[in-house]
Amino acid sequence: MTHRAELAAALVLVALLLAALVVGPGDVSLSTALEIVVRRLGGGAPDPTALTLDALVWDLRVPRALCAAVVGAALGIAGAVTQGLLRNPLAEPGVLGISAGAATFAVFGFALGLDAMGLWVTPGLAAIGAAVSLALLLWICADASRVATVLLTGIALASVAGAITTLMLALSSERWDLGLKIVRWLMGSFEGRSWAHLGAALVPTLVGLVAALWLRVDLDALSLGHDTAHSLGVQLPRLRRVALGTIALLVGTATALCGVIGFVGLVVPHIVRLAAGPGHGRLLPLSALAGAAGLLAVDVLTRAVTSVVIPPGVVTALVGGPVLVWLLRRHGEGAT
Amino acid sequence: MLAVGCSARSHGTAKSGDRRVVSQTVLSDEVLWALGDRARAQVVAISALADDARYSAVAGAWPEAVERAPLTSESLLSLTPDLVIVADFTAAETRRLITDAGIETVTLSGFDGFDDYRRNAARIAEAVRLPEAGRELVARFDARLAEVSPKVTQRPLVLSFSEGNVAGAATSFDDIARAAGFANLAADRGETGHRRVSLEQIVAWDPEYLVVPAGPGDAATIVADLAARPGLSATRAARHGHIVAIASASLYASGEGMLDAVAALAAHHPEAA
Numbered sequence: 001m002t003h004r005a006e007l008a009a010a011l012v013l014v015a016l017l018l019a020a021l022v023v024g025p026g027d028v029s030l031s032t033a034l035e036i037v038v039r040r041l042g043g044g045a046p047d048p049t050a051l052t053l054d055a056l057v058w059d060l061r062v063p064r065a066l067c068a069a070v071v072g073a074a075l076g077i078a079g080a081v082t083q084g085l086l087r088n089p090l091a092e093p094g095v096l097g098i099s100a101g102a103a104t105f106a107v108f109g110f111a112l113g114l115d116a117m118g119l120w121v122t123p124g125l126a127a128i129g130a131a132v133s134l135a136l137l138l139w140i141c142a143d144a145s146r147v148a149t150v151l152l153t154g155i156a157l158a159s160v161a162g163a164i165t166t167l168m169l170a171l172s173s174e175r176w177d178l179g180l181k182i183v184r185w186l187m188g189s190f191e192g193r194s195w196a197h198l199g200a201a202l203v204p205t206l207v208g209l210v211a212a213l214w215l216r217v218d219l220d221a222l223s224l225g226h227d228t229a230h231s232l233g234v235q236l237p238r239l240r241r242v243a244l245g246t247i248a249l250l251v252g253t254a255t256a257l258c259g260v261i262g263f264v265g266l267v268v269p270h271i272v273r274l275a276a277g278p279g280h281g282r283l284l285p286l287s288a289l290a291g292a293a294g295l296l297a298v299d300v301l302t303r304a305v306t307s308v309v310i311p312p313g314v315v316t317a318l319v320g321g322p323v324l325v326w327l328l329r330r331h332g333e334g335a336t
Numbered sequence: 337m338l339a340v341g342c343s344a345r346s347h348g349t350a351k352s353g354d355r356r357v358v359s360q361t362v363l364s365d366e367v368l369w370a371l372g373d374r375a376r377a378q379v380v381a382i383s384a385l386a387d388d389a390r391y392s393a394v395a396g397a398w399p400e401a402v403e404r405a406p407l408t409s410e411s412l413l414s415l416t417p418d419l420v421i422v423a424d425f426t427a428a429e430t431r432r433l434i435t436d437a438g439i440e441t442v443t444l445s446g447f448d449g450f451d452d453y454r455r456n457a458a459r460i461a462e463a464v465r466l467p468e469a470g471r472e473l474v475a476r477f478d479a480r481l482a483e484v485s486p487k488v489t490q491r492p493l494v495l496s497f498s499e500g501n502v503a504g505a506a507t508s509f510d511d512i513a514r515a516a517g518f519a520n521l522a523a524d525r526g527e528t529g530h531r532r533v534s535l536e537q538i539v540a541w542d543p544e545y546l547v548v549p550a551g552p553g554d555a556a557t558i559v560a561d562l563a564a565r566p567g568l569s570a571t572r573a574a575r576h577g578h579i580v581a582i583a584s585a586s587l588y589a590s591g592e593g594m595l596d597a598v599a600a601l602a603a604h605h606p607e608a609a
Contacts, residue, residue, distance in 0.1 A: 026540035046570075052542050055570030060536050063566070116554065175390075177549075177584075180499055191500065192535045194566040309500070309532045 005275045006282075009289040013069065016296045020065035023304045026056045033057045059194065067193040067201070068299045068312070069292035071254040072264060074205045076291020077212050078250035079265025080272070080283050084219035085243045086151055089273070090327055092266040093251045096150075096244070097157030099262070101133025102126040102255035104161040104168075107182050111168045115181075122185070123200060123256035130252025133157060134244060150240070188259035188313030190299055201257045208250035209288060215243055216280035223278060261313040263320020264291055270327065356380045357464060358405060358417040360426065361444055362392050363453075366591040367460045369394045371469045378464055381405035381415050390551055390584045393593040409433045419463055423447075447590035448529075449511035450481065456590075477592060481515060484599040488517035488607050494580075495521040495543035495573075496587070497562075502538070504528045508594055509547070509587070516601035518545065539567045546573035547580045547601060549588065555581035580604050 021033035036057045040046075046054035078093045085091075093099065106126040109115050115122050136157060141150045165186070172178040218239045221229040230236060254261065268291045269283060276282040295312065298319075302310045358381040359365050365386040368375045381403035389395040405411050409430050412420060420434050424445040434441050442463045446452040454474045461470020494513050496503040503509035504520070504527030513520040521543050522531070538546075546568075550558050559581050563574045573579050586597035602608060 024534070024540075025537045051570045051575075052539060055539050055567045056536055059566040059570065060539065116557070175388075177390075177499055184500070192565070192567070196566075303534075307533070307537065309534055 005272075006286055006289065009286060009293055013289060013293040013296065016293055016300055017065055017069070019300050019304075020068075020296060021057060021061055023300050024056070024061065025307065026053065028053055028056055033061075037062060060192075063195045063198045064190045064193050064299070065296060067198050067257055068190050068296045070198065070201055070205050071190075071258050071261065072268075072291035072293070072295025073288040074201075074208060074250040074254040074291070075261065075264035076268040076272075076287040076289075076294070077209055077284055078247045078254075079267075079291075080269035080280070080287040081212050081215065081219070081243050081247055081250075082265060083269050084215075084222065084280055084283075085240065085247075087223060088151075089270055090266070090324070091151070092263070093247050094260075094262055094265065095158065096133075096137060096154035096247060096251075097159075097161055098130050098133045098137075098154075098248050098251045099255050099260050100158040100161035100165070101136075102130040102252050103186060103260050104165045105129025105132070106185060106256075106259075107165050107168050110178060110182050110185070111172055120196075120200065123197065126256035127204075127252050129161075130248050130255060133161065134248035134252075138241065138244065150244075184311070185259045186313075187311035188261040188316075189309075189311050190258050191309065193258065197257055201253050204249050204253040208246050208253065211242065211246040211249070212284050215239065215246065216284055219243075219280040223280075259311075259313065261295070261316055263316045263324070264295055266327075267316075267320050267323045268294055270323075354378050355418040355464070356416060358412060358415050358420045359383060359386075360405065360412075360421060361423045362386060363423075363444060363447060363456060363590045364421040364442075364460050365392060365398070366394050366593070367457050367473070368464065369397055370457075370473055370592065371461055371464065371466055375461075375464050375466055375469065378419075380417065391588055393585055393589060393591060393596075395585070413437060421460060421463065447508070448506055449508050450477075450515075450594065453477065453591055453594065477595070480592075480595050481598070484595055484602060485515045486517045486602050486605060486608065488605060490607065491517060491519040492544040492606065493521040493524065494518040494545035494547055494601070495538065495541065496547045497538060498549050498587070500532050500535075501530045502527060502533050503530055508590060509597075512587075512594055512597045512601060513547075515598045517605045517607065518601065535567050539571060542571050543573045544576075545578045545580060545604065546571065547582055547587070549584035550581035551584060555583075578604070 018030065022028055022030050032053060036054055040058045075093065082091045082093050083089050105128055106122050109121055109125040137150065137154055140153050144150055169179060169182050172182060218234045221232045221234045222239065226236065269287045272283055272286045272290050276286050298312045298315045302315055355378045357378040359368055359379060360383050362383055362385050365382045368379055379402055382398055384404050385391050386398060386404060387395045403415060405415065412434060417439055419440045419442065421442045421444065422431055424443055431441060431443065442459060444456050444459065457473055458470045461467050461473065496509040502522040505523035506528050507530060510520045510523050521541055525541060546562065548558055548562060559579045562568055562579050568574055580601060582597050582600045586593045586600060589597065
């Protein structure tokens with residue numbers, strides 16, 4: 001088996017990481033940026049004669065690019081697991097209500113002014129929201145035997161969480177600064193993401209990635225149908241619990257890190273499937289790579305095209321919406 | 337004439353012969369209060385934000401019996417006003433309903449600096465039939481502006497930063513910065529109005545002074561947080577201790593509160609005594 005797709009995705013990712021170092025204000029050349037990165041990686045102090053350049057590259061661009069890559073990888077692989085679990089290429093982690101639950105808790109923190117307590121508060125609340133949403137989903141669906149029931153329950157939970165978020169937004173309409181803060185967070189952003197944010201997100205994302213890869217054989221068996229998977233020794237209830245937990249961990253972490261970014265989990269696995277086939281042994285890691293490259297590309301390209309701050313969630317929705325329509329037309333009712 | 341401390345009930349109902357005025361902007365809440373007893377006596381309702389110290393310079397000043405009216409068509413009409421003061425950002429449906437009901441409406445527009453304040457204050461004063469009081473109010477404003485504006489020989493570059501937004505030319509902050517003896521960095525770089533810019537852009541601009549809004553009691557926390565924030569910590573403003581927190585009610589003000597912001601910022605000018 002050749003791994004051209006993996007190699008291509010990795011090369012694109014590296015190229016985008018390099019581009020992320022030089023795109024943006026401040027006139028930073030690639031050689032200067034690389035010199036700063038190498039010096040700081042070696043434990044060197046910032047050059048006192050170039051503090052601004054050092055801050056631009058090391059404090060802002062590198063963690064921002066890595067955050068975008070981590071979030072893209074988490075959403076890409078979470079999408080692949082969701083589609084494998086639900087045996088539906090149109091499924092997306094957002095439908096399980098986890099992103100919406102995370103967003104609700106984060107917005108609740110904004111409304112109460114808790115975010116002023118520190119940078120960790122909003123990501124922490126979003127992670128708790130994701131966990132609570134998952135716990136609710138598992139509790140409600142404890143006896144459900146059909147995946148469709150889980151899916152519809154997730155949609156219902158997402159709807160309730162969305163309504164609560166909208167209510168808080170409506171109640172804050174008298175305070176324009178609060179409303180602005182909430183709307184901006186809901187649109188998703190990598191703005192101002194630091195090494196501290198990245199550090200907090202890295203471990204849960206890696207755990208989620210490893211857990212997803214561990215499920216690859218069971219997900220392959222499940223793609224042949226529930227009965228076949230059962231006959232092959234797959235413990236379906238356990239697979240469902242672990243898969244849902246993995247999805248929640250990955251999506252919750254991504255949402256906590258940068259707000260709600262939709263459609264990556266839908267589009268990336270689908271495109272990867274076209275290139276690498278349906279086997280989860282390749283689909284999962286390639287979805288992580290492609291998700292990382294895709295979201296980083298969105299961030300780098302929007303920053304290269306305009307100095308106006310454009311939320312990545314808006315771009316992914318603009319791209320993902322038409323792709324979803326295309327998928328619906330391509331698969332017809334069979335996919336749903 | 338009613339005294340300032342007259343019964344709240346008389347404010348809420350307006351005496352026979354008085355006009356019933358409903359104010360639905362913070363600026364008109366402030367101007368009507370500043371115009372004095374004869375204007376206050378006409379007011380039956382003020383905006384819901386009038387008592388919010390983050391935005392209003394008259395928080396807690398108006399008697400409790402004066403309604404704090406949420407901006408809904410039904411609540412406005414139920415007050416049976418003769419005059420409603422709204423803004424051009426008020427929902428078009430609400431404004432249409434008021435005018436269709438035959439109620440006199442003053443729609444304020446432009447809340448971006450000293451000239452807008454002078455124009456809006458005069459307009460409000462005329463609407464409540466106190467034009468002379470309006471002229472006196474503007475004269476007092478200009479006198480205090482001259483008083484708080486320092487004479488300086490150098491103008492350091494200052495940037496207003498709030499929720500990711502900077503204030504460029506044609507904003508209240510632009511007037512505030514110039515009056516306080518500074519130059520507005522965002523305007524200097526060609527920005528107009530309130531514009532969202534990236535943190536990277538702010539670091540690349542490297543402001544000498546950074547002005548941020550603060551609520552009551554949280555200025556020190558906000559300044560410390562910004563001074564330690566990755567990227568911002570490398571700016572001259574952070575390194576030299578030039579991050580200035582100004583009360584949000586002053587910094588966001590479109591009325592006399594702007595002068596408090598001028599005074600607060602001027603106190604940080606390097607030539608300040």
